[in-house]
Amino acid sequence: MLGPNRYGKSGVRLVKLTREAGRHHFRELTVSVALEGEFERAHSAGDNADVLPTDTMKNTVYALARQNALGEIEAFATRLAGHFLRSHEAIRRARVEIVERPWERLDVGGAADPHTFRQSGGERRLTEVTSADDGTAVASGLEGLLVAKTSRSAFTGFFRDPYTTLQETEDRILATSVRAVWTYATADIDFGPAWRGIRATLLDTLAGHESASVQHTLHAMGEAVLEKYGAVAEIAIRMPNKHHLLVDLSRLGLDNPDEIFVPTEEPYGLIEATLRRGA
């Protein structure tokens, strides 16, 4: 009667400060761990003999962060997932997600300060690693990348039913917060350069695209990544349509030639798709 189940620790926050001569490194991660396995006894009988406490997961994150160079988040997540998979025989699958908040060096008098850092914004780098007996899957991604495209974005020729009042437009603001997560066909990846290259490809495509819709641009972004990065097996992209409503100024005796908009939080369109390498 017990179906799919998992348990773990979420929101384990961690700063690692590394001191080089004359220069510090400051990194901030949030780690989540989820385990699946043979936990029937814990659920039905209250027998915890197979249950690794979630408090231990937290300790383990800190201990492994202390004992090893962090490296790319994909490497740290893989190390953690492997550790948990091996920690008790009941555990059949360990999933570790890491989100990194980027801190950049503060620019002081034109030079990067060695000991002061600025959190540069809402965008996050992330990884999702799953380890099981049959191997380890690594995904990389980004989220919270807020962008607006003010040209080459149309929405025309759509299906109209009796409740359709939207006007066609050749020129609208396309604003979105990109979330993209991709998996690699191989583990032999230099994750840092790959991440930066894929991020740039996503953004270059977004900027250059003659957009007929959010779907159309999302598809082009995913396609460009698959074409350029042979090691990417698939990519899932989620792009909310953060609507910018043209303000009706006619009652105030003014025109509004696509100039003054209200950015809105809700409702919002939500477009999601996965693109895979074809057969």
Add this chain to the structure above:
Amino acid sequence: MLGPNRYGKSGVRLVKLTREAGRHHFRELTVSVALEGEFERAHSAGDNADVLPTDTMKNTVYALARQNALGEIEAFATRLAGHFLRSHEAIRRARVEIVERPWERLDVGGAADPHTFRQSGGERRLTEVTSADDGTAVASGLEGLLVAKTSRSAFTGFFRDPYTTLQETEDRILATSVRAVWTYATADIDFGPAWRGIRATLLDTLAGHESASVQHTLHAMGEAVLEKYGAVAEIAIRMPNKHHLLVDLSRLGLDNPDEIFVPTEEPYGLIEATLRRGA
């Protein structure tokens, strides 16, 4: 190359005010719509001929709310999902989620005021309805139900590895925010009374359970629902462990016999399981 994809409108908020003689009714819903289907052309070619605008989805929510009594949220979601499924042949699956924020009548001088309402808290009632050619699936649920149990909650006998420092406890605070979503084996349900009954069963079980762990209590809660409500096919429960840390007052020369705690937001344990009716 195009894998799973969907699009829709989220965060469509709606208040319906109904006027009876001498008495108003005030209901607030947030509706989300997601469609799946044959949208290849829109993605790859930018051809929107099959695309029902998300703006139309919003209009439709308002139009159908105006034209019909809302009734239970399950009924309104079913009506909406059916409408979208039939609106264009490219659409193969329509999913509608509704979250209701509860407003209760204000008590004035000992009596329920007919025209003034109070939003009673963080708990929400929700439904998820999916319509496809092969039928309609209805799920009901609740979220944001914040509870704390200060007795009959232990955590002992767990697995210890070298990173385990947690002490066993026979008496801890179990605090959580319950999210539970269940599906019915039949559509012939009186959704309001069923929802209230299942909610009460979840809470009664939580309160009365001799808890050996969050998993143990979660399982008991799901089991109690399945036993008592034959129409429930399965129930998925998600219970974060909102840790309350005992404050160490020994350095202040004081003891702390399980009395003063710090409630924390992160990290948090996260326990999730689905229970199904056995064969």
Add this chain to the structure above:
Amino acid sequence: MLGPNRYGKSGVRLVKLTREAGRHHFRELTVSVALEGEFERAHSAGDNADVLPTDTMKNTVYALARQNALGEIEAFATRLAGHFLRSHEAIRRARVEIVERPWERLDVGGAADPHTFRQSGGERRLTEVTSADDGTAVASGLEGLLVAKTSRSAFTGFFRDPYTTLQETEDRILATSVRAVWTYATADIDFGPAWRGIRATLLDTLAGHESASVQHTLHAMGEAVLEKYGAVAEIAIRMPNKHHLLVDLSRLGLDNPDEIFVPTEEPYGLIEATLRRGA
């Protein structure tokens, strides 16, 4: 050159669990402390000899919570403020704010469970106590009390300038989140009953008022408190106007007789006033 300054600790969260025979009590407070005084040396010279660490403030909150019955939050805040004022001669003024999140007993099978609690919502009770050499001022209040009034709320006869497009209405939804903070002319108050009585007076007045505007209703609410509670010296009320926009369904071929609304988060009206006992 150093003008007004203060420092302290905010967000000190605390649960106190009290065990009576057969019955537990569960209370959750968030405490903030701010000190003012002679801190020139700390600012200009980096000399911390007069600086009580904010970490100590946190410890003190926990220690005093352990050593005393909490009682009403006004009493606990007064105890804390007095303690801090006396802790170092540089301190001239200590301000303590406490916000209490209400937990109520869970109803199980028609009776209040002795050991299980439910957080009942967004409304909070609060106090602000300031102690200085010339005495102690105690304010009590509430916030996050979300209410909607669907009758007897008009907005007509307002000033119109060339940018005014709003239509007059005899019948609108007045929705707001009340924040009210009042001070007592005397310290000899039974804070619990007074708080409940004043809260009821605010709500009864809101419900019964023939509202010409938010200002009008806010004023009536404050006036009612001053009339009924002679010990209240003044009351400050803050009521955002949480607009509910009537949906224009005419383009969908439907009317909308004040029935379907969109609740919005921004922009919002914001009305604030203090009422004082006249001379």
Add this chain to the structure above:
Amino acid sequence: MLGPNRYGKSGVRLVKLTREAGRHHFRELTVSVALEGEFERAHSAGDNADVLPTDTMKNTVYALARQNALGEIEAFATRLAGHFLRSHEAIRRARVEIVERPWERLDVGGAADPHTFRQSGGERRLTEVTSADDGTAVASGLEGLLVAKTSRSAFTGFFRDPYTTLQETEDRILATSVRAVWTYATADIDFGPAWRGIRATLLDTLAGHESASVQHTLHAMGEAVLEKYGAVAEIAIRMPNKHHLLVDLSRLGLDNPDEIFVPTEEPYGLIEATLRRGA
């Protein structure tokens, strides 16, 4: 009996898209308006004859944004405040706050894209302008500037009372989210360059300071601005101490030489001070 009162519209969001040949400009502002004046009649009698609707304030923001180049936010806020002050004789004081969310051009292939923008983070530029019969006061500022300093930050020699357990440290992480608001002694300011210069001075001082406490560094930052910018009359700075707790790894058999920290949200220290030009 009516004491201090004001009313207005908050959260008026606005994007202005300006099209130059081959290049767009994209700016996002959030405007809040609050009016004070002779509003006794509205409060006590429900007579709205002196009440400019908050809906009109919203319209006015959009109309003036359409009719004029936005320019610096200080200039737009001054224009708005002057407009409201003159709009009705009952209005004695108009306060306009504007917060600008920065959008920067997306870098595509090494060059700034003319039509695509990225929201660069949590930091905001802001202004607060108050117009009354006796003149207009302009303040400029920033908020949400999240920084961490990992060297030259100590906290020693502080006052110890019986509840003090904090250890002295010569080397701690000082992390904060700076909010600074300053007023100018003259209106003859080139607001853009001044803002950028003051921001740089704040950050340069923070980075270079031998910090004995948050108070000490805050004071040095304000002092540096007053010394370098003669036009600044006073500056108010608010710096929460976003604590980074050293993780105790000793129970895991590991040391932790100031390397692994937990960043925490609450409780937090809060340090606030205003610095003024001396006589």
